Amino acid sequence: MTFPILSSLVLLPILGAAVLLFMKEDEHETSLVRNIALVVSVLVFAETLLLWSRFNPASPDFQFIERYEWIPAFGISYFVGVDGISLLLLVLTGFLTPLALLGSWESVHKKTKAFCIVVLLLESAMMGVFVSLDLFLFYVFWDAMLIPMYFLIGIWGYDRRVYAAVKFLLYTLSGSVLMLLAILTLAHLHYVATGAYSFDLLRLYTLQIPGPLQFWGFLAFALAFAIKVPLFPFHTWLPDAHVEAPTAGSVILAGVLLKMGTYGLVRFAFPLFPAAAVAFAPYLGILAVIGIIYGALVAMMQPDMKKLVAYSSVSHLGFVVLGIAAMNTQGVQGAVYQMLNHGISTGGLFLIVGMLSDRRHTRLISEFGGLKKVMPHLVAVFLIVTLSSIGLPGLNGFVGEFLILLGAFRWSPQMAAFAATGVILSATYMLWMFQRVNYGPVGQKNALLTDLSPREWVVLVPIVAMAVLMGVLPNLFLRPIEPSVERLVNQVRQGAQTPVQARGPVPFPAPGVPAPIVDSVSSSPVSSGPYRLNKERIPERGARMARRDDREYREYLREEQRRQPGWPARKALLDQPIQATSLPRGLR
Amino acid sequence: MMPTLNDYLLLSAVLFTIGTAGVFVRRNLITILLSIEIMLNAVNLTFVAFGRSFGTADGQIIVFFVMTVAAAEAAVGLAIVIALFRHRESLNPDSFTSLKW
Amino acid sequence: MTLFFLFGAIAVVASLLVITQHNPMYSVLLLILSFGALSGLYVLLDAPFVAVIQIIVYAGAIMVLFLFVVMLLNAPKEDTEAARLRLVAPGAAQMGAILAVVLIGELWWALTRTGGQSGAFPAGAVTSVAAIGRSLFGDYAFSFEVTSILILVAMVGAVVLARREGKRSDGT
């Protein structure tokens, strides 16, 4: 048996936390505690790199699969694996956690041991979310992750930390519980179709879900993820959580946790409910575009740096969602790439803001000014990260944003055009903040601030290096993503095209009536029942659709100019089998 | 004409209802306990009537058990009443409201 | 039939009086009367054994216990504090009375619609104490043993709760 690398990614931080649990907490051991936590997190990062190096970037399939029966009676297994989409998110998680730890090295004074334990547990849960291929397992990690984050905000946060922590937890939880029901429904559908429960994502992908259930299922999933992303108008927990969280919390929250929402959309909501997803994509797209503009405008007026960055996340994540909603190669790939970028740049911004607030114990922009004079190095890094955040070509932000815009443009030029205003707005709010903080005369309170310490250099250099590397050599990262993204896009398109057979009210068997049992998964589809397994996986046709020739495009554009895109009404989805003709033009 | 089963059942229903009503209309713990005894007795009547209609001894035996239960409940209930009275010199149930909300 | 109505009327009236008395002492005594009437009904139902233990156990033992407690506590008459406490559960009595009316309506409705069982009693009731005894210590032996535990528990409980000298009794 090969080394279970994915499991070790999940377990290593837990082991680290367990070791820490048994250490005494006194002055003497505090630094040891910190160092152990750091070493563990660095080891995890090294392991993610190892994973990447062993990853076959040409394959669209899930790799490093591990599968153990867990609760066999319900078809629940410990089933993990990575594809290109999750691989890099794992690396990102591994990358940011040590930085977050280091970033809070000195600002966390109380309960250092608990802090390190919580961060490590959080890391483990995040890893778990990204590797899970079993919906049950996924949900376990998804919910489990909330708790360490809650403590992180609630214990080590700023003044209104309790409010923020509780709001974060309850808001996120209320979205995800409905997803739990949708997951259970899926498993039940699988049971109805095959006679056995299954939470196996790959099996559930092949389920044919009747229209109304697709509708509700997608809504449940999308709500959970939209809250996590957070998509406008579900975003209000984010500024509170960010502002009150300690630096490490903000970094991880912005860097990784928000990605779980978008990751969930890509991994679960869209491929599981393709027809509904395609029908809802325009609405998602509109919300995303509103989020882009709205987040930026609100960010612009924030007096608090962290809040500003928080709202900027709303804007940036709007881009990601837009790319996903577009559901074409560039859009999704850009979205995945932008997830990484946002992790780097916003993580970096929070680290920097954290350093400033450690020094001044305030995050109000108006309290700062002229920092360039006293701390040129920090300001230089700040500048680079700012530029990365506003998508300057040559740095990471640009590639993702551009691919997303390209994908979105191919889908709906209008939306792309509105989204592109984000390019202007992001420059506006970021540079305005940058100017107010760093330029101008030095105030008395800021005159004696010290520049970056060696530890802070260690924190920031990797961020800057990644920002540059990802901007200059994006293919390094895009390559492994691409096959998986292509597979996903085709899967969604294919799924959306297959007419859904069942119509009318939810054709659930009445309670107590034995469900029709189909002999087994591997057998040929049973055509008589309303549910059948879609055995044909991603035919050639989908691949062909991905590439569209010029002529088609011209027609498309001409048509686009003639009329506004009309989207199928929700009702149509409920009443009729989903036909290819009722899909948005971009995906037909 | 002999009274039918239904007559007995209706009679016991009336008694049972009187018992339940007693729980509410009186503000004396003792009377409330007595009301519960009325309810149990009403049930006993039902049991005996049913037993008679089935022609078996079951009904009567169950009544025997119910009486035991009633006795046990009465013992514990009265002990509680005594303990309560010691604390507050009152038998009004509404004077015991320190636990609420 | 006459006897049924007589006993039934006595039981009902006595029970009604029980719950309308202000003095618990009267209530207890009236309840004994009611139980006596019930005992008569049991006789009518060919259950002499039950009738007897009704008198012995219920009227004789349980009610005496009640009387004991009433006297022991020398309880004040009800409602002395009512003015103050009426606000505690406003309308509970009225509500209870209304609900009781509804309940009897429901029971009445249900019982008068019962199908085949509304007929007269069949002949051949089990009246022999021996038969009851056999049954009680045969089929119902386990239940009987359970009641012994029950009584033990009640005994222990009553002792624990009502015992006068507490280890740190300060409330009394």
Place this chain on the structure above:
Amino acid sequence: MLLLIPLLPFVGFLVNAGLGRRISKGAAGAVACGAIIASFAVSVASVWQLIALSPLSRAIVQKVFEWFTSGDFSVAFTLRLDPLSALMILVVTGIGSLIHIYSTAYMHEETDAEYARYFSYLNLFAAFMLVLVLGSNFLVMFVGWEGVGLCSYLLIGFWYVKKAASDAGKKAFIVNRIGDFGFVLGVLLIIVRFGSVDFQEIARTVSTVGPETAGFGTLSLITLLLFVGATGKSAQIPLFVWLPDAMEGPTPVSALIHAATMVTAGVYMIGRNAVLFGHAPQTLTIVAIIGVATALMAGTIGLVQNDIKRVLAYSTVSQLGYMFLAMGVGAYTAGIFHLFTHAFFKALLFLGSGAVIHALSGEQDLRHMGGLKKELPITYWTFLVGAVAITGVPGLAGFFSKDEILFRTYAGGHTVLWVVGLLTSLLTAVYMFRLVFLAFHGERAQSAPHDADAAHPAPGHAAPVDVAPGHGAPTHAAGHHLHDAPPAMAVALIVLAIGSAFAGYLGLPHVLGGSNRLEQFLEPSFRVYPTEIAELRNIPVPPFQEEDDAAREALELGLMGVSSVVAIGGIGIAMFLFLKNRRAADAIASRFEGLHRLLLHKYYVDELYDAAIINPIRIVAEEGLWKGVDVRVIDGSVNGVAAVVARGSQLLRRIQTGSVRGYAVSVFLGVVTILGYYLWK
């Protein structure tokens, strides 16, 4: 080889940025100058190599690496040298080198760290600018495009302590971003339409279809969007507002970025995509109209400005308008030619003004100058050359290029545009010589430089002080005796003056006996490369073919005469008003009080933007979206749900009164209800 051209300055940037605090000024300057000069040398060598190729296949392509790929879309980091970019890299590295050298002296009063920072930015700018012009596709160009915007931002805000400077930098960046918004959308549309971002491939594809004359189609939309990008970068209406403010930066920066190179990127971009734009005549018309309108508008504003750099800035805007006019009428070579000559004389003028400011310790207000001719002879004479060149006096660089544009405009049948262009030419002459006369002739104004700030009556913008407060000011204070340009500056001035005088001869038209070598050299860049379109039969005829037609020659000569007269007439007017009879100028100003104020306030465009766009956005964002929608509506409803639950909790809690009878009622109610439900059913 090509990669070295941008790479060398970039290395210079890295060195200065990394070691800046630890090395001396001399070393920093040497690194920077060395980098750019080396780059210049490599450029010359590359161009030499290019010229050696046959005219029809003059292109050197270097694919550096595959930048990013996604599905059917991929873009490589490819550099491409063709005649157009060759000219540009020579301008960038050549003039860039001079300005670097000039800067070593100009910035000498900065601290070591600041000095190194300045040069690192300058090198970075050069690197990005070179990427911009060498990029063979839109995205590589966009890297440079945004990069130079960034450097412009950094350099405008170089004296970051001053709020005006950092504001100006930010404004420049954001206004440029507005242009980029259009540019990006244009590029996206290009990708969708052509499936590629490569200039050559686009040109090849587009040349298979006819020009889009019928309606406003995709091509027109693409080009218009690209042009929006160009207006941002090249400061055209409506996005020109950032350029005058950009004068907050050090003067050499103004010379390099905001006169010679970066601001011409828009023009270059249109030239680069001449074939594409050629297929969108409607866009071209818009380009021409915007160009000429900008030229006129900026020229009129330039007439009344009192800040020496601002006058030059508006002059730049105006000249850029000319270039766009050229592009709009399809005279690509003429436009690029003007770009080329303009780089020389405008850099010269800026550097000259820099020398003046340097000498006056930061004084920029024209009204406080005068009579500098004697004290700063080198500066004066070189400045004069520049002024004459820009005015279009026959024989100097500006004459040839500007004349070419006007001629093409007229010959293309755009008479109205031509008239406006000519008027602008007159204005150019007037405001340039107003500048010359006010600054160098006459008597020095009384107010001493040190209280210059206080004395500034200029409305709107208090003329900024060039040198950062805190250092530098005292060195040349109380100008009893002013130093002329130090050697490093003088060298740059002189070389540029020579360039301004003679650069025009590269494009000497046939009528004047020249062979218009520059045009021949550049022409292939504006067409589809023959080697690459061998399979295409339908080669569009370039819009303007050189004809040796006698009537045409006569027309050309005639128009030359007219513009020469206008130029010299303009100088005459300036001489009358500002040298001989300043009263008359004041009289005119007070006569047309309203107009004067309008011009002085630059048509209130900034105010208009503030009132119409910026403030509404701020108010909507703060009061409407943040405090209204976000806090009240969205968060309010979230918290509202919580509050409703909490209220419900408090209410339900009250049911638990503590009375056991109440509890019994609850039980009894349950019983009765359940039984009632059963029986009712």
Place this chain on the structure above:
Amino acid sequence: MNLAPFIAIVPMCCVAATAIAAMIAESFREPGERMPIGPLGVIGLVGAGVASIALWNGHATSFGVVAADNFGLFVTWILIVVGLLSLAFSAPGVEREQLPQGEYYALMLFAIAGMMLMATATDLLVIFLALEVLSLAVYVLTGIRRDSPTAIEAAFKYFLLGAFSSAFFLYGIAFTYGVTGSTHLDRIGRVLAAQGGTPPPMQLLAAGLLLVGFAFKVSAVPFHMWTPDAYEGAPPAVTGFMSTGVKAAAFAAFVRVFLAAFEPLRADWSVVLWVLAVATMIVGTVVGLAQSNVKRMLAYSSIAHGGYLLVALVSANDIGKGAVLFYLLAYAVTNLGAFGVIAMLDTGNRPNDQVRDYAGLWNEQPALAALMTIFLLSLGGFPPMAGFIAKWYVFSAAIKAGYYWLAIVGVLTSVISVFFYLRLVVMMYMTAADTPARFPAVPRIAGAALVASAVIVFYLGVLPTRVLDWAAASISTIF
């Protein structure tokens, strides 16, 4: 002598015997002498555990009224766990408050015996008797701190309402007897199944009244009013005991009566239970929000948990039946753990049971705070703890039965409930204490029991397979 007819009652006999032994021991105890009476109970419980392991898959019955089927044995195990933990958590309180040891333990053990009987009984009369045994014992335990007015008040309220509702229950038995001629569940089931068409009103009366009796014991809304008061007034260890043991026993009998005997009438009672479940979940969570007393808060929480159990009961499919068992176990361990922590903090003269009292507990007693957090999170249904699996199981049952709204109400109320669990967490971890340390030290045995509970909570949350299989096997024997 053939002992075979008696083997089904061996577990409860073990417990009852130790209860009697405890009483005897107490009578020999000199005043002030410390006598290990609690461990005596442990012996009984362990014996019961061994016996029930031996009985697994044996399908033993005794007297025709007690069936040691797997279902009953599973509940018996739950009760043994409840008993062991309760004994462990009781010890400090009993010592500190100088409660009558022998009586305390005897009553607790009798109550457990009654619970076991209730879970295994297959005759309504025996169920009623068992119910009375356990109820009377628990009433007394509630009021065992006689000198505390609130304790007596709690006992009184519990007793009065309990007696009131058991009268209804008994009336229900009477009608059942009248309808079917028997009190035996098998017989009842057969009779009810034999008749078709609309059930006669008396059957509905019977079902309704029995439902009321059970609903009272599982404190379903609106029969829940006694719960907060009784839980608040009783000593914490007793509260833990009755909130888990009574509920487990009552649900076991509930399941037996309604899913076996009254199964033919399901169409009628499931609607009522649906409404009860919704009301219970909503009232339990919503009112729980406003509580400032931890015991009271957990009382509402346990009401809400009763609601989730009702969801499983309403669903009435195989998953639902298994879910009831698993949920009972998970809930029992978790809730007892939580009350155990409360019991550990009780100092006698200061109960420390206000939410406010928990401020800064993390600094004083980090281990207790951590354990409490684990229990609270498990109650809130967070993975990877027992509560999550339990809830997941329940909601699967609801989904499978098509009760989507029930599931939605369930998940949303569990979100609300998280809020009040978190209030305590906020207090423990994120609020500074008003006054410095005032918590007693944790006795070793009780501490070990707490840790053991936490371990079980995690075990059930992470590796639930075995227990889930047992639960599935349990229900397969009787339904």
